[in-house]
Amino acid sequence: GSASAYVPFARAEAYGSSKAAIHYLMKTLQISLVPQDISVSLVVPGFVETPMTKQNDFPMPFIQTPKQASQAIRDGIA
Structure with a gap:
Protein backbone atom coordinates (compact mmCIF):
# COMPACT_ATOMS: atom_id res chain seq x y z
CA GLY A 1 0.00 0.00 0.00
CA VAL A 44 2.32 1.11 4.20
CA PRO A 45 6.00 2.04 3.92
CA GLY A 46 5.87 5.73 3.04
CA PHE A 47 8.54 7.06 0.67
CA VAL A 48 11.28 4.65 -0.42
CA GLU A 49 14.25 5.64 -2.59
CA THR A 50 13.53 4.15 -6.03
CA PRO A 51 13.98 5.26 -9.64
CA MET A 52 10.37 6.52 -9.46
CA THR A 53 10.90 8.65 -6.33
CA LYS A 54 14.12 10.10 -7.77
CA GLN A 55 11.91 11.83 -10.36
CA ASN A 56 9.68 13.50 -7.75
CA ASP A 57 9.94 17.26 -7.51
CA PHE A 58 8.30 17.61 -4.11
CA PRO A 59 9.43 17.02 -0.51
CA MET A 60 9.37 13.41 0.64
CA PRO A 61 9.54 13.45 4.44
CA PHE A 62 11.15 10.47 6.13
CA ILE A 63 12.26 8.90 2.83
CA GLN A 64 13.94 5.54 3.44
CA THR A 65 16.44 3.43 1.58
CA PRO A 66 15.16 0.09 0.31
CA LYS A 67 17.24 -1.62 3.02
CA GLN A 68 15.62 0.51 5.78
CA ALA A 69 12.13 -0.09 4.39
CA SER A 70 12.75 -3.84 4.04
CA GLN A 71 13.93 -4.11 7.65
CA ALA A 72 10.95 -2.12 8.95
CA ILE A 73 8.53 -4.29 6.97
CA ARG A 74 10.14 -7.52 8.22
CA ASP A 75 10.13 -6.24 11.80
CA GLY A 76 6.48 -5.22 11.53
CA ILE A 77 5.37 -8.59 10.17
CA ALA A 78 7.37 -10.45 12.81
Whole structure:
Protein backbone atom coordinates (compact mmCIF):
# COMPACT_ATOMS: atom_id res chain seq x y z
CA GLY A 1 0.00 0.00 0.00
CA SER A 2 0.98 3.60 0.40
CA ALA A 3 0.42 6.49 2.76
CA SER A 4 -1.20 8.24 -0.20
CA ALA A 5 -4.29 6.14 0.59
CA TYR A 6 -4.66 8.29 3.74
CA VAL A 7 -3.43 11.71 2.61
CA PRO A 8 -4.35 13.22 -0.76
CA PHE A 9 -1.46 14.51 -2.84
CA ALA A 10 -1.92 16.92 -5.73
CA ARG A 11 -0.99 15.41 -9.11
CA ALA A 12 -1.30 11.87 -7.68
CA GLU A 13 -4.97 11.22 -8.30
CA ALA A 14 -4.58 7.87 -10.10
CA TYR A 15 -1.73 6.69 -7.87
CA GLY A 16 -3.57 7.58 -4.66
CA SER A 17 -6.82 6.04 -5.86
CA SER A 18 -5.09 2.75 -6.71
CA LYS A 19 -3.46 2.65 -3.27
CA ALA A 20 -6.80 3.37 -1.59
CA ALA A 21 -8.26 0.42 -3.50
CA ILE A 22 -5.43 -1.84 -2.27
CA HIS A 23 -6.05 -0.64 1.30
CA TYR A 24 -9.77 -1.44 1.02
CA LEU A 25 -9.09 -4.86 -0.53
CA MET A 26 -6.64 -5.82 2.20
CA LYS A 27 -8.99 -4.68 4.98
CA THR A 28 -11.89 -6.70 3.54
CA LEU A 29 -9.67 -9.76 3.05
CA GLN A 30 -8.61 -9.51 6.70
CA ILE A 31 -12.28 -9.89 7.64
CA SER A 32 -13.24 -12.45 5.00
CA LEU A 33 -10.34 -14.84 5.65
CA VAL A 34 -10.72 -15.08 9.44
CA PRO A 35 -12.81 -18.30 9.16
CA GLN A 36 -9.93 -19.94 7.24
CA ASP A 37 -7.44 -18.79 9.92
CA ILE A 38 -5.53 -16.74 7.32
CA SER A 39 -3.87 -13.49 8.38
CA VAL A 40 -3.53 -10.60 5.95
CA SER A 41 -0.95 -7.85 6.40
CA LEU A 42 -1.01 -4.44 4.77
CA VAL A 43 2.34 -2.69 4.46
CA VAL A 44 2.32 1.11 4.20
CA PRO A 45 6.00 2.04 3.92
CA GLY A 46 5.87 5.73 3.04
CA PHE A 47 8.54 7.06 0.67
CA VAL A 48 11.28 4.65 -0.42
CA GLU A 49 14.25 5.64 -2.59
CA THR A 50 13.53 4.15 -6.03
CA PRO A 51 13.98 5.26 -9.64
CA MET A 52 10.37 6.52 -9.46
CA THR A 53 10.90 8.65 -6.33
CA LYS A 54 14.12 10.10 -7.77
CA GLN A 55 11.91 11.83 -10.36
CA ASN A 56 9.68 13.50 -7.75
CA ASP A 57 9.94 17.26 -7.51
CA PHE A 58 8.30 17.61 -4.11
CA PRO A 59 9.43 17.02 -0.51
CA MET A 60 9.37 13.41 0.64
CA PRO A 61 9.54 13.45 4.44
CA PHE A 62 11.15 10.47 6.13
CA ILE A 63 12.26 8.90 2.83
CA GLN A 64 13.94 5.54 3.44
CA THR A 65 16.44 3.43 1.58
CA PRO A 66 15.16 0.09 0.31
CA LYS A 67 17.24 -1.62 3.02
CA GLN A 68 15.62 0.51 5.78
CA ALA A 69 12.13 -0.09 4.39
CA SER A 70 12.75 -3.84 4.04
CA GLN A 71 13.93 -4.11 7.65
CA ALA A 72 10.95 -2.12 8.95
CA ILE A 73 8.53 -4.29 6.97
CA ARG A 74 10.14 -7.52 8.22
CA ASP A 75 10.13 -6.24 11.80
CA GLY A 76 6.48 -5.22 11.53
CA ILE A 77 5.37 -8.59 10.17
CA ALA A 78 7.37 -10.45 12.81
